[in-house]
Amino acid sequence: MKKTYDIKGMHCASCVYVVEKALKSVTGVNSAVVNLATNKATVDCTAEVNELHLHEAVSRTGYELVAPTMPISEHVHSHSQMESNGLREDTIMSIVLTILSIAIMGVDLLLPLNLPAKEFSHHLMPLMATYMMFVVGRPYLAGIGRFIKYKRADMDTLVGIGTLVAYLYSFILSAFELQLQKYIDTEHTYYEITVIVIGLITLGKYLEARAKSHTSTAIRKLIGLQAKTARVIRDGKEVDIPIEEVLVGDLIRVRAGEKVPVDGVIVEGGSVVDESLVTGESMPADKVIGSHVIGATINKSGSFIMKATKVGADTMLSTIIQLIERAQGSKAPIQRMADVVSSYFVPSVLFVAVLTLLGWLTFGGTNGFVYGLYSMISVLIIACPCAMGLATPTAVMVGTGKAAENGILIKDAYSLELAHKVNTIVFDKTGTLTRGEPAVTDIIPNGKATANSVLKLAMSLEKGSEHSLADAILKKAESKKIQPHAVSRFKALVGYGVEGIVGKHKAMLGNKRLMGQKRMWTIVRYFLRSSASKSKGKQS
Structure with a gap:
């Protein structure tokens, strides 16, 4: 069985490897996948595994494992949003102090400072560095603490050691300037290293948190497609209730223009339902008693009563969302390699x-210590492996999310990595690829009628219809700036088409079944002429 948990305290790919190793050490755990972009762990284990053992294994490495309280998409967005909000103030201060430090350095290098100005910067730089080290740099000091306590280093440890060494060396030079100036150059301190390095890394973390908050946009859009309420029939009364309170077996009324709340089957009435969200088919599907309907699809016309068969996480849309979340939380082979490399x-x-x-x-x-200190700090700061661990999971989240927005479901990160080898795609039938909404492509008039006259007549009849084909006809007519005829006694024939009186004549517009039923043989012959269009995925 698979379980998902939130992991708190991770900062880089080496953190991921450590947590995975800790989880795999628990007896009964078959595999564990930790994702840095979502801050989640997916554990495949036997039913006998005690969650307390998982918590203890992770806590021994300095991290915290907690049960998830929301879907991955909402968790990523809320966690990253809180993270970016928390970093915003630090980032603003960091930018200001970094710019000020660079300005002081530039002026010091280009123009010899007079004595008062030099004395001012001599006291200002330590204050700026102290604020950056102990206020903005708290996470990096915590990284040093974890290193000492758990004997485990991560990205924050590298940054913390580098900046703290620079700060302490400079502070000692400033505090004991008179005593040390006989032995070393006390004029050259390295406060600016502490300010600039922490400032730039904090800015990077802020931008990273902002980017992570946007990776779950696609799934949140899918979640937003669900109906918020359902009109349930209970004790003979129709009551609007939140979608979360709908139960299997509830009778639900769905009116024209409303979203189908959950998956179910129609027990009364009939309609035409736009299922392009799920199936990709541009043509709406006719629904009668006994027909299955899918949650989040749109009832285009008519009203019907349905019986709920699947609710909550069991609906088709929820299943699709879960598949996408699972794909986003999976690991590509190259990502596993990056995690292992980062751990060493x-x-x-x-x-x-x-x-x-x-x-x-x-x-x-003579100056070996000063140059050595500077070089050591450079190695620690430049070699941080944060991008190595975050780039791949972020790319997987964005890629699977964007694919879902365009109607493509990707099974997992491994499949996504293999996609670059694909050179041929075979689709099972004509019309599989659609825009998700119908459009008028051809008008084939019979007899003396012209294309525009046929379109004007069709527009006149469809102006009162709620069918999706009506929208397509109206858009085509409006693009040609055609004005409709006046229509009286309009009637929608569910599953067939529409009819009405145009001028002094009765006119009908509909499918082949309607034309056959009304014995309109001239129009029926039109369908024979249009059979060639169907081979191109077009409808008549």
Whole structure:
């Protein structure tokens, strides 16, 4: 069985690998997939697995595992929204202080500062660096704390060590300037490293949180397609209730223009339902007693009573959403490789940084410590593997989401990765690919009638209809600026077409069944002429 959990405290790909390893160590867990973009873990385990053991395994690595309280799409959006909101103030301050630091550095390099200005910057830079290190840089100090407590390094550890070393070195030079100036150059401090590095990384995290909040847009749009309420018949009365309260077996009335609330079967009445959302078919489907209807599709005309057969997470739309969420939470093979590399990458960076410092101390001469410190900080900051772990899951979320918006369901990240090898796509029938809405493409008049006269007559009859084909005919007529005739005694013939009096004549517009029923043989012959159009996926 598969279970999904929220993971709190992850920052990079090495975090992902550590959490996965912890979950897999629990007896009874077959596999565990952790996604950095969604901050979720999907665990495939036996029914005997105690959730308490999963919580304990994750907490021993410094992270927190909690039961999910909302769908993945809503979780990603709300989590990223809160994260970006929390970072907004820090980001604004970071940008201001970073620009100020760069300005001070630039002026110091290009123009020799006079004594008062130099003294002012000498006191201002430590204040700015202190604020950045201990206020904005709290997450990175926490990363150092996790490293000490759990013997595990991540991206925040690298940034924290690099900036803290620069800050402490500069602070010691400032605090003991008189005592140390005999031995080293106390004029060159590195407060600007702390300010600029934390400032730029904070800005990057803010933009990252904003980007993550948009990755779930496609699923949230699908969720928004669901009806919010249903008109349920209970105790002989029709009552509007929230969609969440609909039960299997409830009788629901669906009026013209409304969305079908849940999946079910029609027990009274009939209508024409637009199912393009689910099937992609541009032509609406005729529905009669016994016909199945799908939640979130649109009742175009007429009113009917349906019996709910599937509600909540069991409806077809909910199933589609769950498939997309599962695909977004899955891992591509290249992503698994990136997670493994990142888990070894962070300790390797720490080792190389220390080796760099020792190398400068050994062979750097008089200024070896200063250059070694600067080089060590550069290694720690530049080598952060955050992009390595976040790029692939974010791309998978955006790709599967965009595909869903365009009616393409992708099974998982592995399938998405294989898609670049596809060179041929075979579709099972003509008309599989549609725009999701009908449009008039051809007008084939009989006898002395012209295309415009036929279109004007059709427009006149369809002006009072709610059928989706009526919309297509009206749009075509309006594009040609055709004005309709006056129509009286209009009548919609459900499942057949429409009829009315145009001038002094009775006119009908509908499908082949209507024409055959009314014995209109001249028009029926028109269908024979249009058979060639059907081979191109067109309807008559």
